[in-house]
Amino acid sequence: MTESGKPILYSYFRSSCAWRVRSALALKGIDYETMPINLIKDGGQQFSAEFQALNPMKQVPVLKIDGITIGQSLAIIEYLDETRPTPRLLPQDPRKRASVRMISNLIASGIQPLQNLGVLKQVGQEKQLTWAQNVISVGFGALERILQSTAGEYCVGDEVTMADLCLVPQVANAERYKVDLTPYSTIRRINKSLLALEAFQVSHPCRQPDTPAELRA
Amino acid sequence: MTESGKPILYSYFRSSCAWRVRSALALKGIDYETMPINLIKDGGQQFSAEFQALNPMKQVPVLKIDGITIGQSLAIIEYLDETRPTPRLLPQDPRKRASVRMISNLIASGIQPLQNLGVLKQVGQEKQLTWAQNVISVGFGALERILQSTAGEYCVGDEVTMADLCLVPQVANAERYKVDLTPYSTIRRINKSLLALEAFQVSHPCRQPDTPAELRA
Numbered sequence: 001m002t003e004s005g006k007p008i009l010y011s012y013f014r015s016s017c018a019w020r021v022r023s024a025l026a027l028k029g030i031d032y033e034t035m036p037i038n039l040i041k042d043g044g045q046q047f048s049a050e051f052q053a054l055n056p057m058k059q060v061p062v063l064k065i066d067g068i069t070i071g072q073s074l075a076i077i078e079y080l081d082e083t084r085p086t087p088r089l090l091p092q093d094p095r096k097r098a099s100v101r102m103i104s105n106l107i108a109s110g111i112q113p114l115q116n117l118g119v120l121k122q123v124g125q126e127k128q129l130t131w132a133q134n135v136i137s138v139g140f141g142a143l144e145r146i147l148q149s150t151a152g153e154y155c156v157g158d159e160v161t162m163a164d165l166c167l168v169p170q171v172a173n174a175e176r177y178k179v180d181l182t183p184y185s186t187i188r189r190i191n192k193s194l195l196a197l198e199a200f201q202v203s204h205p206c207r208q209p210d211t212p213a214e215l216r217a
Numbered sequence: 218m219t220e221s222g223k224p225i226l227y228s229y230f231r232s233s234c235a236w237r238v239r240s241a242l243a244l245k246g247i248d249y250e251t252m253p254i255n256l257i258k259d260g261g262q263q264f265s266a267e268f269q270a271l272n273p274m275k276q277v278p279v280l281k282i283d284g285i286t287i288g289q290s291l292a293i294i295e296y297l298d299e300t301r302p303t304p305r306l307l308p309q310d311p312r313k314r315a316s317v318r319m320i321s322n323l324i325a326s327g328i329q330p331l332q333n334l335g336v337l338k339q340v341g342q343e344k345q346l347t348w349a350q351n352v353i354s355v356g357f358g359a360l361e362r363i364l365q366s367t368a369g370e371y372c373v374g375d376e377v378t379m380a381d382l383c384l385v386p387q388v389a390n391a392e393r394y395k396v397d398l399t400p401y402s403t404i405r406r407i408n409k410s411l412l413a414l415e416a417f418q419v420s421h422p423c424r425q426p427d428t429p430a431e432l433r434a
Contacts, residue, residue: 057356057363068315
């Protein structure tokens with residue numbers, strides 16, 4: 001926390017995992033300070049000794065809050081929901097919570113890690129676009145089918161949940177890697193509804209303190 | 218559920234994600250039936266139309282319980298903990314819960330997906346051992362540092378938690394891929410304590426209904 005007691009989010013404007021947390025903070029109206037960690041510059045600021053001391057996994061996001069330091073976006077969001085429960089990001093009904101967590105983990109374990117910067121670097125420049133497109137298409141194919149039975153206005157019913165916080169940044173990654181989204185009409189519909197909400201607009205990569213001028217909107 | 222009302226776990230003896238759930242079921246003393254899904258045989262039984270209808274993500278584990286079907290191991294474990302709270306697999310204190318989830322996600326998003334069968338196939342036979350070793354070593358390096366501040370007898374304090382359910386199968390994968398575990402003394406110590414518990418023994422890959430005779434112990 002800062003001297004003023006605000007939580008500090010270590011973030012990179014383009015990180016989809018940081019975006020998940022930024023939108024959670026926005027939905028809950030939690031005031032925080034951003035500490036930008038540029039994942040490209042200087043060979044990657046996440047590799048600095050200071051940052052590694054904070055998160056040995058060398059990834060953003062990291063949130064300092066209530067005297068503790070938390071890494072891993074879903075762990076952060078669950079903590080925020082347990083300690084600042086309004087509005088809820090996990091429904092009250094355990095069965096619906098299971099759907100929310102299933103969708104969140106499908107994205108957070110089944111799609112995102114396989115198309116992040118570090119992996120794509122290892123895959124090699126030639127193959128990386130095809131690799132990312134394949135990973136996202138397989139995941140979205142599954143997600144589309146699941147959403148057909150869980151979705152209302154959003155991923156699970158009509159309230160915004162943790163699943164939605166995972167969906168929006170993953171769709172943005174899909175667009176970045178030029179995945180054809182035509183087959184995923186439910187994903188597209190939900191994503192559109194979510195992007196109309198203020199919380200997803202203020203947390204958007206094009207509106208962060210570390211967004212380069214040419215990418216601002 | 219079966220006609221007798223027992224939950225059904227779709228599992229593969231060697232799947233590290235299925236092992237997480239098997240040990241949760243064992244710790245909580247939940248009686249269940251195993252439906253083996255062989256990820257290798259017939260080109261992979263997870264690709265059958267029947268199984269895809271159950272889990273469009275074509276992965277084990279899947280648990281049918283209480284009239285619902287849940288995929289994604291951490292979503293399953295959280296559901297079991299919410300509906301069958303004894304013994305707890307997440308501590309009561311939100312800060313400790315955050316540590317448990319951070320460690321669980323570090324493994325479930327940061328290590329396991331990058332060294333699973335599907336990815337290694339794409340990486341190609343030549344490079345797959347080095348790839349798996351690299352992914353696990355990076356993750357274990359981070360995990361070792363985190364555990365130094367969270368661990369008691371187990372990953373977080375002195376009670377078995379969801380983090381431990383993730384740790385044991387990941388260490389088994391590391392051994393399978395011949396990762397040198399010497400640098401990770403905390404991981405080794407905790408893993409050894411956990412393997413001495415009955416819940417990790419009955420759920421072990423070498424003791425499942427679908428374990429091939431030559432691998433039984």
